Amino acid sequence: MNVLIVGSGGREHAIAWSVAKSPLADKIYCAPGNAGIEEYAECVPIGAMEFEKLAEFAASHDIGLTIVGMDDPLVGGIVDVFEEKGLRVFGPRKNAAILEGSKAFSKDLMKKYHIPTAAYENFTDPEKALEYLRTEASFPIVLKADGLALGKGVLICQDLAEAEEGVREIMQDKKFGSAGNTMVIEEFMTGREVSVLSFVDGKTIRPMTSAQDHKRAQDGDKGLNTGGMGTFSPSPFYTEEIDAYCMEHIFQPTVDAMAAEGRPFQGIIFFGLMLTQNGPKVLEYNARFGDPEAQVVLPRMKNDILEVMEACVDGCLDQIDLQFEDNAAVCVVLASEGYPVHYEKGIPMSGFENFKDKEGFYCFHAGTKRVDGRIVTNGGRVVGITATGRTLPEARANAYEATEWIRFDNKYMRHDIGKAIDEA
Ligand code: AMP
Ligand code: GLY
Numbered sequence: 001m002n003v004l005i006v007g008s009g010g011r012e013h014a015i016a017w018s019v020a021k022s023p024l025a026d027k028i029y030c031a032p033g034n035a036g037i038e039e040y041a042e043c044v045p046i047g048a049m050e051f052e053k054l055a056e057f058a059a060s061h062d063i064g065l066t067i068v069g070m071d072d073p074l075v076g077g078i079v080d081v082f083e084e085k086g087l088r089v090f091g092p093r094k095n096a097a098i099l100e101g102s103k104a105f106s107k108d109l110m111k112k113y114h115i116p117t118a119a120y121e122n123f124t125d126p127e128k129a130l131e132y133l134r135t136e137a138s139f140p141i142v143l144k145a146d147g148l149a150l151g152k153g154v155l156i157c158q159d160l161a162e163a164e165e166g167v168r169e170i171m172q173d174k175k176f177g178s179a180g181n182t183m184v185i186e187e188f189m190t191g192r193e194v195s196v197l198s199f200v201d202g203k204t205i206r207p208m209t210s211a212q213d214h215k216r217a218q219d220g221d222k223g224l225n226t227g228g229m230g231t232f233s234p235s236p237f238y239t240e241e242i243d244a245y246c247m248e249h250i251f252q253p254t255v256d257a258m259a260a261e262g263r264p265f266q267g268i269i270f271f272g273l274m275l276t277q278n279g280p281k282v283l284e285y286n287a288r289f290g291d292p293e294a295q296v297v298l299p300r301m302k303n304d305i306l307e308v309m310e311a312c313v314d315g316c317l318d319q320i321d322l323q324f325e326d327n328a329a330v331c332v333v334l335a336s337e338g339y340p341v342h343y344e345k346g347i348p349m350s351g352f353e354n355f356k357d358k359e360g361f362y363c364f365h366a367g368t369k370r371v372d373g374r375i376v377t378n379g380g381r382v383v384g385i386t387a388t389g390r391t392l393p394e395a396r397a398n399a400y401e402a403t404e405w406i407r408f409d410n411k412y413m414r415h416d417i418g419k420a421i422d423e424a
Contacts, residue, residue, distance in 0.1 A: 001064025003306070004057065005030040005041060006048050006078070010333075010366035010384040011291035012069040015305070016040040017362070018298045019067070022306040029061065035375045036365025036383070048073045051081040058087050065090060065309065071148055074267070074287050075101035090309045092287050096258055096265040100287040104146045104182045110282060113257040115250055117282040118142070118187040126171040129183060133163045142186040145170045147179030151215070151227055156188065191276040192420075193283065194235045195293050198251060198271065199308055201317035202264035205255045206308075207247070209300055209324040210238040211293045212420070217340060219416045226340045227381055230417030232330045232392055233296035237275060237420075246273065246280050254285070266312055295364045295384045296329040330399040330418045331386040333366070337410040339380035347377045347408045354405035360388040361402050377408055392421040 003019050005012050005028065013036050019025050020040040031054060033043030046053045048070050058066050066082060068074050068091035077094035091097070098105050104122040109115070123129035133141070143166040145153030153176045157163035170180040198207040211233035217223035250271060258265040270286035270293070289297075298305070302323040311317045336343035345367075352375065355363045364386060367379015385402045389395030396418040403413060 001025065002027045002029070002062050004054070004061070004063045004066040005033075005037075005069060006054060006066065006073060007069030008032050008034050008037075008048070009069070009291050010364040010381065011289050011294040013037050013364040013366070014294040014298045014362075015067060015069055015289065017364070018301070018305040022304045024304065024306040024310075027061075029057075029063070031057065034365045034378070035368040035370045036363065038370070049076060051076070051078045054078070055082055055085050055087060058082065059085065064088060065306065065313070067091070067309065069288060071097075071100055071286065071288050075148060088313055090313055091267040092265050096263045096267075097287040098263070099258065099265065099269065099285045101148060102146050102182075103144050103184045103284070106285050107184055107186075109254075109257055109261070113253055115253050115257070115282060116279060118189050120184050120186040122146075123171075123183050123185065124181065126167050129167050129171065129185060130164060132185060133160060133167070137163065137185065139163070140188040142188050143167065143170060144184040144186060145176040145179040146182035146184060147176070149176035149179045152176070152225055153179055154225070189274050189276050189281060189283075191274045192235075192237045194238045194273050194275060195290050196238070196246065196251075196271045196273060197289055197293060197297055198269050199312055199317060199320075199322065200255055200265050200267060200269050201312040201315045202266050203255065203259060203315070204317040205251050205269070206317055206320060206322040207243070207251055208297050208322065209233055210235040211290070211296050213290065213293060214414060214417055219414050224340055226335075228290070228292050228333065229335065229414045230330070230332045230384075231290075231292045231296045232328065232396070232418040232421065233293070233300060234328065236392065242275065242280055246271070250280065250282060291366075292331045292333060292364075292384045295331040295362070295386045299329050299362060299386055299388060300324045300327060325388075327388050327390055328392040328395040329386055329388045330392065330395040331364075331384045332399050332403050332413055332417045333384050334382050334403060334406060335412045336377055336380055336382060337412040339412065343380055344410055345376075345378050346371070347410055349375045349377060349382070349406065349408040351406040355402070361398065362386040363402075363406060377410075382408070382411075392418060396421065
């Protein structure tokens, strides 16, 4: 069958690489794609939010399955538009993508169905939020814009003054736009973070192997929050015992809760978890693969990705035995110096040929484009270098070796991706 992938980042590159391995795949397209995705897919210049154009393209190019990688189109209802036209699509409908699209919704869902998460209150009135902070809150405390905010709508406030400033930014100055019409004030939790991505068909859930992201820009988890500077998989802190607990108290209950609410979820649920002293708790849900979590999880997956996605669409995921290699993977993001604030684009890149025929080494493009036949930088996160190894330390050594293979003038990376492994 022909496949259309919607998105343009490192995650979509990893998805395209995975789809290209499937014997079920004929022609692969990606909209809009990037310079790396071109290796596996024909990139078509249609934006991810142009639902009608995308659906027309799918209908006229005999697309058997459209895979939506990004959060914005999912939350905006792309799946509903495709389904209305009888087109097969992998991803949650709008009424289920709200699991990521509204933090207030997801917190209320967890409360109603007793899914462990941080204590919280939702606010639509900034005055009420301020009053709560002045009278009832203990610090540090966490403020979250309700809607999508490129992973930046979360503020951890050390004291009342910071929290007051946070309410102003989110609810009054609307720094994150309408995402801040509602705000969640949440208890601050401590512990190790772990990401568990899962395939879901509406009723059955098949969790993938675990991963951990590094969200801050600088070594030692300092600096600003970013989309993610690197990942490793599996997380040595995510034990079988914790996995069993999460399956019973978090994963299946979330799927059941969505079904009970009349919002059956088909697609990927990404559980952002914190392993606290009082057990695992949900930090956030996403309705799609993580980026750069996909870049370490998919290279370790043994199954044919199209077979698994088809099972999700057809509601027979219970027939799938999801399996991962008994190895490890590390992804180091090569970014533009200055990311996530100011950085230059359009810098010529070289070294891609070093990855040719090197098993277990991948260069997943995030922000690149081709200009006059030459690949140049085109974003803050430029490429993600993934390597596998028998163990996490081996995968990390391999990944850092391969970061040397790609050259561009304003290259920036963290040097401690996966360092936590040493403490495990
Ligand atoms: P989120 O987008 O909700 O995952 O939040 C982004 C990051 O903020 C998380 O990865 C955590 O590092 C941090 N964070 C979010 N919620 C909390 C919380 N309740 N307690 C402590 N840290 C948090
Ligand atoms: N890496 C975190 C995310 O994709 O949201």
